[in-house]
Amino acid sequence: MLQIRHITKSFPSVRALDDVSVDFAPGEVHAIVGENGAGKSTLNKIICGIYTPDAGEVRLDGATIHLHAYKDALDRKINLVSQEIQVIPKSTVAENIMLDKLDRYLAGGRIDWRRINADAARYAEMVDLTAPVTQPVAVLSAAQKQLIMIARALSSDARILIMDEPTSALTRHETDNLLQLLRRIKGEGVTVIFVSHKLEEVLAVADRVSVLRDGSLIGTQPIARLTKEQIVQMMIGRDARTLGLGALTVDAGPPVLEARGISQTGRFHNVSFALHRGEILGFYGLVGSGRTELAQILIGEDRKDGGEVYIEGKRANIQSMADSLFKYRMGYVSENRKEKGLILSAPIQTNIAITVWERLRDRFGSIRLAAETATARDFMQKLEIRATDPGQTVGSLSGGNQQKVSIAKWLAAHCDILIIDEPTIGVDIGAKEYIHQLIWNLAKVEGKSIILISSDMPEIVNLARRILVFKDFAIVGEVRNNGENGAPVRGYDEVSKEIGQYLA
Numbered sequence: 001m002l003q004i005r006h007i008t009k010s011f012p013s014v015r016a017l018d019d020v021s022v023d024f025a026p027g028e029v030h031a032i033v034g035e036n037g038a039g040k041s042t043l044n045k046i047i048c049g050i051y052t053p054d055a056g057e058v059r060l061d062g063a064t065i066h067l068h069a070y071k072d073a074l075d076r077k078i079n080l081v082s083q084e085i086q087v088i089p090k091s092t093v094a095e096n097i098m099l100d101k102l103d104r105y106l107a108g109g110r111i112d113w114r115r116i117n118a119d120a121a122r123y124a125e126m127v128d129l130t131a132p133v134t135q136p137v138a139v140l141s142a143a144q145k146q147l148i149m150i151a152r153a154l155s156s157d158a159r160i161l162i163m164d165e166p167t168s169a170l171t172r173h174e175t176d177n178l179l180q181l182l183r184r185i186k187g188e189g190v191t192v193i194f195v196s197h198k199l200e201e202v203l204a205v206a207d208r209v210s211v212l213r214d215g216s217l218i219g220t221q222p223i224a225r226l227t228k229e230q231i232v233q234m235m236i237g238r239d240a241r242t243l244g245l246g247a248l249t250v251d252a253g254p255p256v257l258e259a260r261g262i263s264q265t266g267r268f269h270n271v272s273f274a275l276h277r278g279e280i281l282g283f284y285g286l287v288g289s290g291r292t293e294l295a296q297i298l299i300g301e302d303r304k305d306g307g308e309v310y311i312e313g314k315r316a317n318i319q320s321m322a323d324s325l326f327k328y329r330m331g332y333v334s335e336n337r338k339e340k341g342l343i344l345s346a347p348i349q350t351n352i353a354i355t356v357w358e359r360l361r362d363r364f365g366s367i368r369l370a371a372e373t374a375t376a377r378d379f380m381q382k383l384e385i386r387a388t389d390p391g392q393t394v395g396s397l398s399g400g401n402q403q404k405v406s407i408a409k410w411l412a413a414h415c416d417i418l419i420i421d422e423p424t425i426g427v428d429i430g431a432k433e434y435i436h437q438l439i440w441n442l443a444k445v446e447g448k449s450i451i452l453i454s455s456d457m458p459e460i461v462n463l464a465r466r467i468l469v470f471k472d473f474a475i476v477g478e479v480r481n482n483g484e485n486g487a488p489v490r491g492y493d494e495v496s497k498e499i500g501q502y503l504a
């Protein structure tokens, strides 16, 4: 039985936790929810010995424990799947899964790799990871890396398993599989602490939920006693707003971007589509279905072996992200801020200004710091980025606030074509509403052309008015959602069902 008592933790600029007490029972899934910056990850890190609290105590089986490092937690069979993806890129899938257990495979001074690989394969299969266990991790997608981290935690037979947004990079299928696993694990008496912004998951898997707001515990309740609306109310102190977006008037002229017969050996074969001015075009599909991979080709980050991209009717020659951005005003908001989106050690304002440097450069070639700060302040306010000032390093922000900085960066670049990949992963419900409204306005008001890649069905149906369904590196279906000629937009159930049919 794990108890935390009167935990308080401050950072230089903020009190992250304020007198928080929660009991966690064996055999329960205990969800922790709250807005970005509410203190969820800080609480997890205290339970794991990564941070020490300023006041209060952690008790295990009735006795106070003092953890000074994550290793101390591991020794007590407390295990964390952190919000950040932490893998060793050059090592294999098997090595990454068995990372903290390699010594168990030592016999006569030799490591038994065959047995490591076999055992790792078992855990990989459990989480539905299809990559070969002998493959280096560097080449894998964010989702696959996330599954490796979960497999690693499962293989350690923890008695307290903490999962900080484990599903943020996963698809529906992988998520369902994980939730099923968690139910099984709790049946074995394990305490699962589960952090997620996706309340559907919380409702599906949790037995109890604790809500944090601004570092304070608002309450702990059995899940059966709460509705989703009540949880949101506890989290944000008001009711959620629903957007109810209408039809989108798309320019009927020639397409802004057209991909013709894109091929890449072993992956894409003759893929074509068109994007119009003022359109939000959805790319829906499972992780690994080719959506992000196609985006990478479009922006010049990956090569193509055949086909052409036309922008404004002219054949485009895009060899790099810089070409994409500066020659064609096409930007890509990364799906994975930790891996390629942000420089964590640099201030917020530097991160936001990176793509704007070309514009902010004065005639002496130096970047005008004042302009940079002003731009950053503007976006911090608009996106409600929670930080003390634009000089704070991105690495010290909460996960969701980092995602907001990543979006601000591309908005600041004034692109005409924006490819937005999984924009609301890890952001809280209030910020999600805001980002949706923002994407909508970019298309509707400013006439930007947007490709929205999302695995979040409500998000894609709500925003995109035409949806391309991806499967195995091909476009297998197109679903229209717009109310043509004044007709109302089709309903969610109807559209999501049609999308589902293409995936079946």
Ligand SMILES: Nc1ncnc2c1ncn2[C@@H]1O[C@H](COP(=O)(O)OP(=O)(O)OP(=O)(O)O)[C@@H](O)[C@H]1O
Binding pocket: 011, 012, 014, 015, 016, 034, 035, 036, 037, 038, 039, 040, 041, 042, 043, 083, 386, 396, 397, 398, 399, 400, 401, 426
């Ligand atoms: N190492 C740190 N240095 C300075 N401030 C920090 C540090 N870690 C967290 N904070 C601050 O503490 C507060 C709580 O952050 P925390 O990461 O616990 O939030 P969270 O609830 O996990 O949010 P999210 O949903 O965005 O992940 C935030 O204001 C954050 O900026």
Ligand SMILES: [Mg+2]
Binding pocket: 040, 041, 042, 083, 164, 398, 399, 400
């Ligand atoms: Mg967090």
